Amino acid sequence: xxxxxxQNKHVNRKNSIxxxxxxxxxxxxxxxxxxxxxxxxxxxxxxxxxxKTKYELPLMFTxxxxxxxxxxxxxxxxxxxxxxENKTLFVSLYSESMNIxxxxxxxxxxxxxxxxxxxxxxxxxxxxMIKNCVAKNFNQETLSMCYKYISNALEYDCRIIFNVNKNKxxxx
Amino acid sequence: MDANTQYRILIVDDSDFSRxxxxxxxxxxxxNIIGEAANAKEAINILKDRxxxxxxxxxxxxxxxxxxxxxxITENFSDxxxxxxxxxxxxxxxxxSISAGASDYIQKPFKKDDLITSVEKILDxxxxx
Numbered sequence: 001x002x003x004x005x006x007q008n009k010h011v012n013r014k015n016s017i018x019x020x021x022x023x024x025x026x027x028x029x030x031x032x033x034x035x036x037x038x039x040x041x042x043x044x045x046x047x048x049x050x051x052k053t054k055y056e057l058p059l060m061f062t063x064x065x066x067x068x069x070x071x072x073x074x075x076x077x078x079x080x081x082x083x084x085e086n087k088t089l090f091v092s093l094y095s096e097s098m099n100i101x102x103x104x105x106x107x108x109x110x111x112x113x114x115x116x117x118x119x120x121x122x123x124x125x126x127x128x129m130i131k132n133c134v135a136k137n138f139n140q141e142t143l144s145m146c147y148k149y150i151s152n153a154l155e156y157d158c159r160i161i162f163n164v165n166k167n168k169x170x171x172x
Numbered sequence: 173m174d175a176n177t178q179y180r181i182l183i184v185d186d187s188d189f190s191r192x193x194x195x196x197x198x199x200x201x202x203x204n205i206i207g208e209a210a211n212a213k214e215a216i217n218i219l220k221d222r223x224x225x226x227x228x229x230x231x232x233x234x235x236x237x238x239x240x241x242x243x244x245i246t247e248n249f250s251d252x253x254x255x256x257x258x259x260x261x262x263x264x265x266x267x268x269s270i271s272a273g274a275s276d277y278i279q280k281p282f283k284k285d286d287l288i289t290s291v292e293k294i295l296d297x298x299x300x301x
Contacts, residue, residue, distance in 0.1 A: 029281075030281070031281055032193055032281050089189075092187065092188040092189040093189045095187060095189070096187045096189040096190050096280075099187065099232075099259050099280075100259040100280050100281050101259075102259070103232075103258065103259020103260045103261070103279075103280065104259060104261075106260055106262070107259075107260055107261035107262055107279070110262045110263070116262060116264060118232075118260065118262075118265075119232065119259075119260070120232065121186050121232050121233055121234050
């Protein structure tokens, strides 16, 4: 197999993961009328991940099944003046919102493409954990999408990064 | 059971928001929330102390899953009915939940009416016994 064929195969597979996941995306979602999610930027393959800022609150889910890897959610709370008490409530609603959004996405993934993927409960990762999760290697594919997260009349930017291990990808 | 019966309900979910939200949805004199547990261990400790007519159990939880907890409740607290809740709605999980002894499965996010309908349907079967 020459290099060009190998490259084409790699590109095709990349497109395939993106297409499979894109077909399951939830564009809008209300979380018990307390938060609202709206897709802002569609799912794209990325080669460079912008480093987490000090204003972004991280959440991490692991995924397992026909795809494995992890999903990192980063919500930007810059200039939102959250008090300690408000922040606790905010994080609790935000965590459940991401859990519901990604759960619906994995459910759609099963219905749309037959890929069965389970997500873990959300965890709050350290900056070091995030760096390790997004460490690029040839066996991992990274995709990103962004949502507007609206709660309590405030709008937040939320980016969601998928790190999918390609070695466990099964054709359905 | 008569109309004045208060049904004892346990809520098990690792999400603080979700437990509080369900508790608010079930704010009715007919329902007595006997406890809120963030994991299977807490849930079992509550059930050892207080009997529950119904446990509302999240599927994805740390350490012990909701399905494993449902199996344990079915084997050890057979009078406790179970409703499983989850953001995941794959058929395989629903089947596993029902096999573990759950009477119903509700996908998040759900409406208050959907939860009440499910709870009442299950509590009706207790009344019929």
